[in-house]
Amino acid sequence: MAQPYVMTGLTAATMDQDSGYGLVPDAAIVVAGERIDWVGPASDLPSNYAGFDRQSHDGRLVTPALIDCHTHIVHGGNRAREFEMRLNGASYEEVARAGGGIVSTVAATRSATQDDLLASALPRVDALIAQGVSVVEVKSGYGLDRETELKMLRVARILGQQRPIRVVTSFLGAHAAPSGTNPDTYIDSVCLPTLEAAHAEGLVDAVDGFCEGIAFDTAQIARVFDKARALGLPVKLHAEQLSHIGGTALAAEYGALSADHVEYASAADAAALAAAGTVAVLLPGAFYSIHETQAPPVQAFRDHGVAMAVGTDWNPGSSPLGSILLAMNMACTLFRMTPAEALAGTTRNGALALGLGDCGVIAPGMRADLAIWNVSDPAELSYGIGINPLHQRIFGGAQ
Ligand SMILES: O=C(O)CC[C@@H]1NC(=O)NC1=O
Numbered sequence: 001m002a003q004p005y006v007m008t009g010l011t012a013a014t015m016d017q018d019s020g021y022g023l024v025p026d027a028a029i030v031v032a033g034e035r036i037d038w039v040g041p042a043s044d045l046p047s048n049y050a051g052f053d054r055q056s057h058d059g060r061l062v063t064p065a066l067i068d069c070h071t072h073i074v075h076g077g078n079r080a081r082e083f084e085m086r087l088n089g090a091s092y093e094e095v096a097r098a099g100g101g102i103v104s105t106v107a108a109t110r111s112a113t114q115d116d117l118l119a120s121a122l123p124r125v126d127a128l129i130a131q132g133v134s135v136v137e138v139k140s141g142y143g144l145d146r147e148t149e150l151k152m153l154r155v156a157r158i159l160g161q162q163r164p165i166r167v168v169t170s171f172l173g174a175h176a177a178p179s180g181t182n183p184d185t186y187i188d189s190v191c192l193p194t195l196e197a198a199h200a201e202g203l204v205d206a207v208d209g210f211c212e213g214i215a216f217d218t219a220q221i222a223r224v225f226d227k228a229r230a231l232g233l234p235v236k237l238h239a240e241q242l243s244h245i246g247g248t249a250l251a252a253e254y255g256a257l258s259a260d261h262v263e264y265a266s267a268a269d270a271a272a273l274a275a276a277g278t279v280a281v282l283l284p285g286a287f288y289s290i291h292e293t294q295a296p297p298v299q300a301f302r303d304h305g306v307a308m309a310v311g312t313d314w315n316p317g318s319s320p321l322g323s324i325l326l327a328m329n330m331a332c333t334l335f336r337m338t339p340a341e342a343l344a345g346t347t348r349n350g351a352l353a354l355g356l357g358d359c360g361v362i363a364p365g366m367r368a369d370l371a372i373w374n375v376s377d378p379a380e381l382s383y384g385i386g387i388n389p390l391h392q393r394i395f396g397g398a399q
């Protein structure tokens, strides 16, 4: 085990409160192995740490390392041409119904080899690591057949083996029905058997779905969630992104880890999420890219005490957003989250959205996943537009 050490000369945003930053000015943090052993004012540092190696960080800000709780970074091809179509007025739904959208990425992903998918995903993971990310959620959902869904999830697992980052996978076989197929038949004959196979191979940490008019209805998603429940897997859901068809309420009913997008969620949905302890994951990149005008009900989430997370939704179509810091800026500017809420959304609440209890907060016993920033005010992390002030990332105590 690496020698324990004491970090000093820091302002610590511990994120260990239900609101605000949990700021500790002139803080000390003791790292022992992969865990945090102590955090608090340097003046209170217990004497038993006196002999530990000390490292001063010249007054910089330290936060928990960031968590991107919603990505589709394993995929083939790109959708730049659709970008032009949408700039010419085609709606996201019109593009999807014209055979563009998710199904066009499916063709590119099916034809890509596992090595191709890995080679194109590694730079995306590297970009997130360079922004101080220590946990990234990676979904399947561009295969929509057994072979390719498994291929995507295997690549996701390899990303976590080849890079110093934790990868949490979500099976998203219920992302869309392949062109020309009946959604119900697809769910029963492809999606559910593939979920079983992926689970048997240890490839699935959670099960996701796309509940939307252009994808699956609540009854179809419920069949996927019932299978997840039978396999002992937690669930999450892309819900109320483009309309209100009941996805958020369904997610709450199943005790989902999170309901994601939720632009069209209602106050009643917010109450249901709060009662279920389900996290609302806000994805401003998709809202921005598809020119959505309905912002998520952030004030209703606040009023009901719904934890809010923020993710990039990095995908080739609705959100080719490669910056978790820009996602935080967008969450503030477009959704009127506060900078403290945005940082909670990519630390403490990002961990909650993934069902992780050992990260996202600077506290004794938590993983020593830390980000040290060349800023003095935590609000600067959301304030900058396309600015990356990361000085150093510590992953599992290793510098
Ligand atoms: O456009 C894509 O490729 C993915 C879109 C993405 N998936 C989903 O369920 N909602 C989204 O915004």
Ligand SMILES: [Fe+3]
Pocket (backbone or CB within 6 Å): 070, 071, 072, 238, 313, 315
């Ligand atoms: Fe998504």
